Amino acid sequence: MRKAAAKPGRAPVTKRKAATGMYEARRPRKVHAAVRPDEDPDSIDSVLLETARDMLEADLMDRAGYEKITMRHLKSSHAIGEIEAISAEQIRAMRERARMSQGVFAQVLNISPGYVSQLERGLKQPEGATLKLLSMIQRKGIDALL
Structure with missing residues (x-):
């Protein structure tokens, strides 16, 4: 394969790189004009x-x-508004109302069945995204996630 002429201080550029523009230096990404780090x-x-x-x-x-x-x-x-804590009994009641096993409920929430079991026994408290999803199920029902 014949190589294109190399630019001073750079490695030789092949025809393929020259044709696709891969040899050009990448330009820095522009920050959207509406979002400036110095603004609140x-x-x-x-x-x-x-x-x-x-x-x-x-x-x-x-x-x-x-x-x-x-x-x-x-x-x-x-x-x-802060999301209120959900008790172990409430979590179990939500799952039973949805007529789901712990495994299926865990799959809907994208957590492990063992974690669902720990939540229902009160060994752990839901946090973050799990708490948010449980809160949504409590307010709107399981159909909101299906």
């Missing part, structure tokens, strides 16, 4: 929420769309 991200959220509120008032957006946007952009826990 909450101010961006407040502007987006204000715009959405204005669109709702001008009947350019329906109430459901507005609520969907606001929930996406609210970041502070005081605005959304």
Whole structure:
């Protein structure tokens, strides 16, 4: 294979690399103009929420769309509300109401059956994503995840 002329200070460039542009140096990724590290991200959220509120008032957006946007952009826990702890008895009741075995329930939550067993016996408390999913099941039923 014949090699293309090498640029000074670089390894030789093959025809394939030259044709595909693989020899060119990668450019640094651009940061989106709306997100700057020196700005407070909450101010961006407040502007987006204000715009959405204005669109709702001008009947350019329906109430459901507005609520969907606001929930996406609210970041502070005081605005959304803390998720209350769920007891072992409540977890077992949710699983039994869904008529699922511990194995199937674990698969729906993407956790191990052993962890479901520990939760139901009160040996462990659900945290993070598991707590969030259990809270959603408690509020909306198992169909919300299926």
